[in-house]
Amino acid sequence: MGRGENSIYENIIENLNVGVVCAAASMDISVFNQAMERMTEFSRGHAVGKNIREVFTRDGWLVDAFEKTFGEGKVFSDYEGLLHRRLSPPLPVGVSTMHVIDPEGNSTGVISLVKDLSGIKSLESESLRKERLAYIGTFAANLAHEVRNPLGGIRGAAQLLSRKLKDEGLKEYTGVIIKEADRLNSTVKEMLDFTKPAKLRKRNLNIHKILDAVILLLKEEEGPPIIKAYDPSLPPVVGDENGLTQVFLNLIKNGREAVGEKEGEVRVVTRMITEFHMVERGSKEAKFAEIEVADTGCGISKDDTERVFTPFFTTKRGGSGLGLPISYRIIQEHGGFLRIDSTPGKGTKVGVYLPVGIG
Ligand SMILES: Nc1ncnc2c1ncn2[C@@H]1O[C@H](COP(=O)(O)OP(=O)(O)O)[C@@H](O)[C@H]1O
Ligand SMILES: [Mg+2]
Secondary structure (H helix, E strand, O other), X not given: OOHHHOOHHHHHHHHOOXXXXXXXXXXXXXXXXXXXXXXXXXXXXXXXXXXXXXXXXXXXXXXXHHHHHHHHOOOOOOEEEEEOOOOOOOEEEEEEEEEEEOOOOOEEEEEEEEXXXXXXXXXXXXXXXXXXXXXXXXXXXXHHHHHHHHHHHHHHHHHHHHHHOOOHHHHHHHHHHHXXXXXXXXXXXXXXXXXXXXXXXXXXXXXXXXXXXXXXXXXXOOOOOEEEEOOOOOOOEEEOHHHHHHHHHHHHHHHHHHHOOOOOOEXXXXXXXXXXXXXXXXXXXXXXXXXXXXXXXXXXXHHHHOOOOOOOOOOOOOOOOOHHHHHHHHHHHOOOEEEEEEEOOOEEEEXXXXXXXXX
């Protein structure tokens, strides 16, 4: 299709928000619109005139859909798969295909529409995660209650016993009972804190000050270097100092633990994000400060990415598995959100997005 002709149809296709790919009978691509360029991160020059196999080298499922549509007359509707991109991680998409037949009844090719499903997918996993957290929260609160009552009884009885005992040697044992009961009680309390987090006191904060304090603290322990790359023009964020300190302590620690003994680093980057799509809250132009904690560590396996926000999930000896779920919760209560992007063997980026304050 010559672009000079500038037919109204070409214009419409070009500006559709949905990806359009047309292939002729030879399976050579004839149309590759702007939305497709955006999604694949390939220019149309790279695609038009080439065989679909050459263009979608890593998307066999998509090539199959084209060939089945053309060869067997099958039609796909919102067929879901992952579309590989040049630079970014693969994008979840829904593909619909149609067989093109000319007025004489000859097959002339295939048209397909490719819809970006990333917004929908992240909403789906978001609500799953919330449900899971709510469930575990109720469960933990009940359990804590059940444990704390008898624990109080045990402690009280041990105290009473201790007072009646004359033998100092035996008192040592009641001392152990009391100490262990206290320890169990504080574990249970921590669990309750998780289900009912402390009230956040929000005000305008300089996030760089908080990050500096966290980094200073962590640098007292040995570990991989922590590198700062701040955007000095970042406006204040609205937040609770203690809560956010806890979040970044967790995240930077995780980053360092992921690097471990190997050569590597943790980078703390801040920047402004505008025009972020906030489908859930219905606002399209919210302004957020992004704080990214990026490490060059072991990364998170595909199976684990879904589980890292589940309380008590840990792959570390002696890990609590509460760092990420608590951080997630705190950020959520700030009206922000948290995203993880990880490549196993290469590293992990955790993005924290916080609403910025006024003035
Ligand atoms: N930056 C990271 N790189 C690799 N894996 C990570 C990273 N952050 C978290 N994880 C994974 O998520 C799990 C849960 O993290 P977290 O909730 O902080 O608990 P913990 O650090 O106590 O294990 C970790 O055990 C680890 O497997
Ligand atoms: Mg942790």
